[in-house]
Amino acid sequence: MNHSFLFQTLSGGEITLRILGSVIAGTLIGFERLWHHKVAGLKTNTLVCMGATIFGMIATNSGFLQNWSGSQFAIGVITGVGFLGSGIILQGPGHVQGVNSAATIWVASAVGLAVGMGEYGLGYISLAAILIVQFTHRRIENEVSYRNSPENLEKTRS
Numbered sequence: 001m002n003h004s005f006l007f008q009t010l011s012g013g014e015i016t017l018r019i020l021g022s023v024i025a026g027t028l029i030g031f032e033r034l035w036h037h038k039v040a041g042l043k044t045n046t047l048v049c050m051g052a053t054i055f056g057m058i059a060t061n062s063g064f065l066q067n068w069s070g071s072q073f074a075i076g077v078i079t080g081v082g083f084l085g086s087g088i089i090l091q092g093p094g095h096v097q098g099v100n101s102a103a104t105i106w107v108a109s110a111v112g113l114a115v116g117m118g119e120y121g122l123g124y125i126s127l128a129a130i131l132i133v134q135f136t137h138r139r140i141e142n143e144v145s146y147r148n149s150p151e152n153l154e155k156t157r158s
Helices: 012-035 042-061 070-086 099-116 120-147 150-157
Strands: 090-092 095-097
Touching: 012 042, 012 099, 012 120, 042 070, 042 099, 070 099, 099 120
Parallel strands: none
Antiparallel strands: 090 095
16 A cells, blocks of 8 residues: 555655654753753653654655755744744843743754754654653752852852
8 A cells, every 4th residue: 555645755664664763852951851840841852842843854755845945944943933932031120031942942942953854863863862851950950059149259258
């Protein structure tokens, strides 16, 4: 049976591999957000990553889009996810919230695009870097904030 109407150039196995890879990547990214009770958590990051993967596969493998390049699709995803991220950022009196959540869904989409376009090495190395940044930099920020807190500075001056 000819399945060319279902899959233009990718096998069903390759599509499954890319989708599952993006679900795992998005879940790992989203887990850190969920762990810290942030607005864009597990589902958001997983869906953004998976959506970017789907668009990446369409951009690089669809015979229906002969006048489009993969880079045009990538630009559309980057812009669209940037718009989604801007909705997460909230400004309150004296502070801004959600910038890291917005940045996180933006890089989740980048991982998804890489996986969707078949750039597994780039996607998974980027995923590792994102997880390292998300889990280690929080500790660094907390330590620096504690050392520079007014209460702690007062103690060191005494």
